[in-house]
Structure formats: C-alpha cells, structure tokens
Amino acid sequence: MSVRHIWAVTRKEINHIFRDRSTLILVLFTPTLVLLLMAYALTVEIKHVPLAVLDYDQSQASRTFVRQITAGQDVDLYAYARDMDEITSLLMRGQVKAALVISSGFAADLQSMKGLPVQIIIDGTEPESGNFAVQHIAQSAEQFVNTALAGQLRSAGISAQSLQPLDMRIQTWFNPDLKPRNDIIPGLISMVLGFPALSVALTLAHEREHGTLEQLLATPISRTGLLLGKIIPYIGVGLLNVILIPALAIAWFHISFNGSFALFFGLSAIFLFAVLSMGMVVGVLMRTQAAALALSFLVIFFPGFFMTGIFFPLASMPEEMRLESLSLPGTHYAIITRGIFLPGVGMDVLWPYAVMLAVLGVAFTALAALFFRKKLG
C-alpha cells in the first residue's frame, strides 16, 4: 500500500466530485434536504381530531361534558350522531377519527358517583389520532368528575382542597419542554450524515460502467490502496456536512447543542470512515450502479432508519436484530450524536461507541479489500 497511490486516487476523486454536478448535489445537498423534510414530517403535533358524539342521555350534564371535551384545539366536535349506524358510517368514511357514546343515565350516575357510563370508539387505522383522543377525553373526564365531586362536597359543607390523590411533579431532564424535535433531529442528523455511503457504493460501478476501471486495474495500485483512496475524499466531503448540518439544525430548528463541537467533529470522522467502508463493501460486490443502489437501500438505508434506535428504542428489538444493530455504524453514532447534542456528555461516556465505530471501519475496509479482485470478468 503506497501513500502516493492513495493520494493520487483521492485527488482524482475530489476532482470528480467537484466537477460532476450530479455527484456534488448528491453528496452536499441531499443530506440537508432530507433533514429538512423529515424534521418537518416527523415532528408534526396532533391537533383537531374530529369527534362524533352519540348522546343517549341528552341531559344538562352530558352536554356540559361534551362542551368541555371539545373546548380546546385538541378535539373538534364534528357532529352529533342520531344512532350507532351513523357513528359507523362517519368512522368508515374517515370523517371522524373517534366517537364518544354517552349512555342514558349519565347525569344520574354522575350524581350518585357510580362511574361515568361512556364508550369511546377509535379508528384503528390511524391509531395516533385515536389514542390522542382517548387520552384527551380521559383527562377531560377526570377533571369533569373532580369538578362535580367538589361541587357535591361543597354543598355538603366539606372543603374540597385535598381532592388530588397524588401530588406528582414530573421533571424532564435534557429536553425540558419534551419537544419531539429536540430528540428526533439529532437522530436524523446521525442518519443523514451517513448518506455519502451511497456515493461510495456507486463509485466502483461508475468506473466499471464508464470503462475507466479497465485502465485503473492495469496499474500496480494495491487493492486496499485503491479502496482507501476512494473512501478518504468522501470522508472530507462528509465532514463539510458535519459542520453545515448541525449549524442548520441550531439556527433553523433552535436545537440546543450542549456538548463539545470538536468532539462531535472528531467522532463524526470515525463514523464516516465506518459507514463509508460499509458502502464500499456494497460497491465491490455489485457490478452496476443500479445494483449497487438497490443493495445500498437494502443493507445501509433501511437498517439505518429502522435498526439504529433513532425511531424505535434498541431495547424493544428482538434479540437477533439487536446484534445486527450493533454492526451498523449508525447505531453507535446515533447514541454519540444524541449524547453530545442533549446532555452534552464527553469522551468519558462515549468512548465505547467511538471504539466500536473504529473497529467497524477497519472490519468493513478489510472485508471490502477481501471481496475486491483486480479483475474485469
């Protein structure tokens, strides 16, 4: 392996990246674009869930209950239904996502404190909206009962100051407002920074398709030298994104960045080495760009999305999948990114993940060199 050979290939690749417009756009702007789109798509808060009400009680109390539920922005009263058939039809046509059925005797049961006879039906094809409505109605009901109880006690001459059974005070650390963006965006950043792996996966097939590989293979360059020469420039370009993307996240989404940027930069370089080597394994296995693209999606992007703990906690994965997760550079990098962004932890906490990334990088490079043959056929 000769440093001069590696540098010659690296310089050639850099020229290629900056002179070929489509490659430049792919490496420099796709991560930013995907981050913006996904950050907006994934952090939309649920509001205005349409609700149908079937009120068999038709009392003052039941009407007050419904008014209280639909007072805010969370749940909107879509319609009062006449019967169950109408409820069914509203749900089937998707006009409402949840329905509330109030049995007759609601007012009487409230009076005698027997528990409220209500039924909630939700549309299971859109569980987020349905569950949100259930939570909201349950909260409203609790308040409603408490108010009614306090009124009864007061009229019986008892002061109603100690009605709360528990005095819970929840403290949320690291993300005090529990804003989903603060949690999801660092995860997304760790994902989009791995995108140059795709370009690396395509680079050998690109040379094969353009015929340049034939001339390249006729030179005495070593296999590892050639592969490293092709990985290194993309680490450089990836590091431009490591500066650009957190800057964007902080300026645009007002994400807090509590750790050391130098540490983030350094660990990102190790991550890029690991994930780009993984892209190179795909690159040496596939002969055409189309095939390399397909395999990249299969083994880099989908697992990177679903198996790195960005959206689904690692602990909830089946045992076999957890092992596979550990072989993905994104898994370790997602922990590093979140750790540095939110609690702002340092190397004392993150070193095991940094070591894992370095090990994966060396392993993937070795694997790529093992599979790569300096032959055409």
Next chain:
Amino acid sequence: MDEKPCIVIHQLTRDFKKTRAVDGLDVSIPSGELFGLVGPDGAGKTTTLRLLAGLLDITEGEAEILGFDLRTQAEAIKPHVGYMAQQFSLYAELSVLENLRFFAELFDVPRADLAQRAARLLDFAGLSDFKERRAAHLSGGMQKKLALACTLVHQPEILLLDEPTTGVDPISRREFWDILTELHIQGVTILVSTPYMDEADRCSRVGLMFAGRLVRCDTPRRIRETLEGEMIEVQAADWQAAHKRIDGLPGVREVQTYGESLHILVDDGQKRLPEIERALQEANIDLRSIRVAPARMEEAFISLIRKMEAG
C-alpha cells in the same frame, strides 16, 4: 535486436459463461517485436490482450511475461506493461495533464522526472497545446493519443494495445503508427490488435485469430504469399452483374468486392485477364478498367477467413 522471448504463451484458454473466447493459444513473442493481432470481431483479440494485461483470470494454459508467471504474479508484471483498452477509458472530467499525472503516480514515476516526462510525451503525442483541456472535450484521435501517452508514462518494456486506431481519422491513424514505429525502433515490444490490414502490413509479425484460435502466425510478406495465384482488379459500371458473370469462370478461385471494384483471385493473371475481359464484353457489361494488381494483406486475410468459415 534481442531475440530472448518476452511473452511466451502456451495453450492459453479463457471461457466465459457460454463461450470459449480464447482457445488453446500458442505463441512466443521475442523482445522488440511489433506483433499484430488481426481477426474478425469476436475472434478473441480483446480477451487475449486483457488476459495478458492481467485483467482476466486464465481458465487453462499458461503465459509468461518477462519471466513472470501470469497466473500467480500478475501484479508483479503490471509495472513493466503498458495496456491501452479498446474503448476510451481515461477520466473525462480530468484534464489532459491531470490524466497523465494520475497514471504517472500510480506507476511510481519518480517525482523529479514527472514534469519533464509529461512534457516530452505530450509533445510526442502532439497534445502540448491541449494540456489544460478536459479529456471529454478532445477529439477521438486526440483521446487515443492521450491514452497512448498515459500508457507510455512509466516507460514500459511491453505495450499491449487493443485496436488503438479504431474510430480515428486517417491522418491521426498515420501519426499514431509513426509513433508506434518509433517505439518499435527504440526496442519496445508491442502487441497490437487491429482491424486494418494496412496496419497489419506494418508489423514485423502478424497473428490471425479466428473463433478463439490463432490460425496463422507469420510475417506479413509470407501471409500475402499464401494467397495462391494472382489478383486481377476489375472496375465495371454494373459491378454486381460483373460479379455474377465472373464467378465460376475457369481459373477464378475467389471474387472479393471492394466498394465498386472487384478483386479476382486467379491461377494465372496474364492468361485469365483477356478471358475475363471477353466474357464481360459478351455480356454487354461496360468495363472501366481491368489490370493485374499485387495482392495485399486484405485479400489474403479475407481469403483465409473464408476458408475458415467454410470449415
């Protein structure tokens, strides 16, 4: 010139999935020879050159280049060989000079020599005025000359050139061959494949490939001589009718068409010329010219290929 064998090939064979592209090739090329590989498309010329450049695995047989075993020491041979692929295979988005530098570095050309050598090669290839131009924006002929310059940058002892002049205009083709002749005089061993018979004529030895086999291997003169008899060239207004009339006349072995002229291989030129002339006049075919002409590589080649195809 040194007569020590430079490339020794024994029963070289390469199979692809369904076809045997190269079939038991045997040839020995001495140092300093300019060896031309000719044959119809699909004869196995490109596969042979790729095998010798170490770009394909050998299925059977062996080859030795400069004493290195091609099967086990392909990487050790590469610094001594300059290989030029048939299709343009340089980096289109790099400039002329950047391409040259790239290959110079991969072939470990000493840094101190690099600038001087690049300048000399660009001058040699007539590209000095286009140093900064991207390879994508060169003409076909200039691209071929740049590819040759990149192939020569490490001063290889052996050149493997796969149809280096295909798709190049006649003047560039002549210039390219002047360069090759100069390298030949300098003592470089050259193995070049070509579809052009006038180029084959400039080689010191020619190998004719057909269906993966080397069917003839000799000097151009002796290959021309294998063409038995003599050649009569006929130009007629209606050459198709003339072709029909001449076919089957006594003493006529073969008729080949070249554009609108007919090349007729006969046993005895002086004897058959008046007979053919009379036959055409009797058939009322307007004869423009008829003469006995020396046979070229091309006629010999086509005649040999026809014999091969006939079985």
